[in-house]
Amino acid sequence: MSRFKITDCRVIDLPSFTDPRGTLTLVDSEVAQSRLPFIPRRVFWIHDVPTAAERGQHAHRSCWELVMAISGSFSLTLSDGTQEKTFCLNSPNSGVLIPPMVWCRLHDFSQGCVCLTLASDDYDIDGYINDLQTFKSLTAND
Numbered sequence: 001m002s003r004f005k006i007t008d009c010r011v012i013d014l015p016s017f018t019d020p021r022g023t024l025t026l027v028d029s030e031v032a033q034s035r036l037p038f039i040p041r042r043v044f045w046i047h048d049v050p051t052a053a054e055r056g057q058h059a060h061r062s063c064w065e066l067v068m069a070i071s072g073s074f075s076l077t078l079s080d081g082t083q084e085k086t087f088c089l090n091s092p093n094s095g096v097l098i099p100p101m102v103w104c105r106l107h108d109f110s111q112g113c114v115c116l117t118l119a120s121d122d123y124d125i126d127g128y129i130n131d132l133q134t135f136k137s138l139t140a141n142d
Helices: 030-033 134-139
Strands: 011-015 016-019 023-024 042-047 056-059 065-073 072-078 085-089 095-100 101-108 112-118
Touching: 065 072, 065 085, 065 101, 072 095
Parallel strands: none
Antiparallel strands: 011 095, 016 023, 042 112, 056 101, 065 095, 065 112, 072 085, 072 101
16 A cells, blocks of 8 residues: 655645636646646535534545635644644635545634535545554554
């Protein structure tokens, strides 16, 4: 199994265009091909999260994700089993790239936050690792 490190998690800036009517930020096939290591197959968003709640708490076996706050803010804590890094997401113009086999925890949601995720794979329950101890044992030998 290919092993990614916390250093493979990075902020991806997205093209935005501003005029007197507001700002438009986009991800199309050209943007995806030039800035992401995948073409999105699935898009979903999380909203109405209580401020004390946490989301994520899993890793993907093969799926890549780009996670962004399109409204409000939240913290994203990532771990490769050895190192951990926390990002504060609060801009709709950028997101954090999460490779496979990186543990992901979303927390500290602001009121009204909307978290948008672009994923490389269709939903597959078997592609998730939902137990932290299992994740640690899978990444311990790498």
